[in-house]
Amino acid sequence: MSATHLTHSSLFLTNLRPTLLPLSRVKPRPIMATPLDTPTPTTTVQQFKDYHPSLEVIGGASDLLCPVIKKHLEREYSHYPVFGSNCHVETIFAAFFREIPDVKLKRECLRTKDDGTVTLDWVSGDAKRLPEETPVLLLLPGLSGGSDDSYVRHMLVRARNSGWRVVVFNSRGCADSPVTTPQMYSASFLGDLDEVVEHVGGRYPKANLYGVGWSMGANILVQYLGKEARASRFSGAVSMCNPFDLVKSDDFISQGFNKIYNRSLGKALSGILKKHLLLFEDLGGDYNIELAANAQTIRDYDEGLTRVSFGFKSVDEYLQKSCSANYIKHVRTPLLCIQAKNDPIAPDNAIPREDIKANPNCLLIVTPKGGHLGWVAGENAPVGCPWTDPMVMDFLKHLENEKSSTRQGSNSELQSLEV
Template identity: 75%
Template structure:
């Protein structure tokens, strides 16, 4: 799991409280239903949320146009997911790595966008495209890599999990201390989005964010786990399990003679994510079973408590983040949240728009417009003057 922070030069940044400003946007010109659904959008999109009045004018240019997937590559959710993962162009982004010790002596890494460093492993194309776009707008950018991810060192017998927020809190504290006058923004993809939304809803530190975006969030990990055990989705399950067990195998010496309920051989040779979680994750974080761990790691349980401006973007045909898991009623009831659902997109695909098929995903321009507007309202400028935190899964 990786998380990134973006910030503009601190001399251009002014601090402001994290809340939805009443002057954020002009009154919406489109039609709204009483249930919080925005009707003045193209019928190919689903748009709803308690923040429709505030947020829809910001991104209306994206909402009124049809979502046209790219032929062939965007026609099937599995083809789109795989194509975007393996064949999307990789921008040339120079990153400078910083290792950060956590309070329990664990280690995470921060990859700062820089003009004088080299390319680093593990960062996905969908993340890098967003970094380039934000950096070109004048934002300062940093990627947070969880323990073991993107070749981050592992220094304690504990990996990351879908519910542990301590490392994210340590990173937020570190970045805020370095740039105390900057506004902080977060973007999360996949499991990183799940972690980010939990943080916004559960932790006091979440209120230091001036805005956030969640994309391809599984929301309900029990439902996601069920779907990963069906049909072609088993391929994703095995692939993710292989990646997780591969990280563990690099650091097996830390887990020698660990005792307790750990089953390190099961985790190291996991055929499914559930195997890995049963052998390692649920034990590390004090859960009696994998089901208990998953039930307590669902960001759907906390989105009603989010007090930060939050844009959620999902794909209706996502094979990993199922459409039925989206907490629509809670999003409608939260005046800080807006949901946009595209008819296609797969998982982290969105092979559509003027940059398709190999360029940035359809979501990037919308996300940047949303964050830039929030920053302009808070800083009183029309330039990029904020920090952005981004999160993606392995």
């Protein structure tokens, strides 16, 4: 889900006015990239069981990866008063009031093999400023989201300040990416990500590649890691607010107050489509462009456009075959999954806990609160970066340090042989 595309409806303002309006006076302050951080030292693997009881921590890689983020796991997850106490208040508050870091980005349009177009947003100037072997972090925003979203910008700035090269993958039509074919966004289509991985890897062959995905972007990333041959190009990855099982998520988002997110995302998708209606006006067959262009829910949009474009007989078939829960057992890359137990979009019962426990490469952390893309907690709350970001960066830096140590060791051995 994209935080910036939650609809500014009167329902939001009516229901939340007493709580949120005072903070509407808080003006976002620019966050600029700062000098590079000193790399964190590698952590010795040890048996780790002392995580705080407010957190759920499981996974086949827990003994290996928990020590890496020990300082984060030992602390109680303590939400920010009021704004972090209710999943809906937290989700909406983070969407509208979290500050957006000011970063200059350079856009690259990538034409895909089927004549589609995706865009890559790089930090301006880094192509010349950073060495070729600098680790690359690929960011995958949520459904209809892109490089303008606050949660994406915060992660981008934190990684850049740690000396990493960062690139945001904007899906077709998202973040004002051009649309050149009737194939738009799909939770089942991994071809665009595969081409992006090939492109980035070709540009920086000496660099290790890492990925961070949120919501539907996380679902696509985890599918890719467990399914595609080029997944071995990733040296590590993080999944956050992943719906995992789209059938359960579709049912969950259609209940109670959660319907507001369903409508918001449906309208965000239809809004992207409306910008490019001329491209779709002559489509025949099973397409229902009118339904998709006036979608009241995500399912409306998928029924009118997505499932037809990608060859599915029904929306249910499309959802069933787009679940990253089906592939997490096959992930061979170190993977950190972070979920909020009260997420109103990615339900707790959709998390494939048993497969995560059985996979020696996976670690799952579930916080008691956090909403969807919220996590209004930690030292940067309420309007700063999500609680997750410092832990995510420590995790990724550890993996990179381990990779660098291995590479340096191999180089030393080669030098000895040459002598």
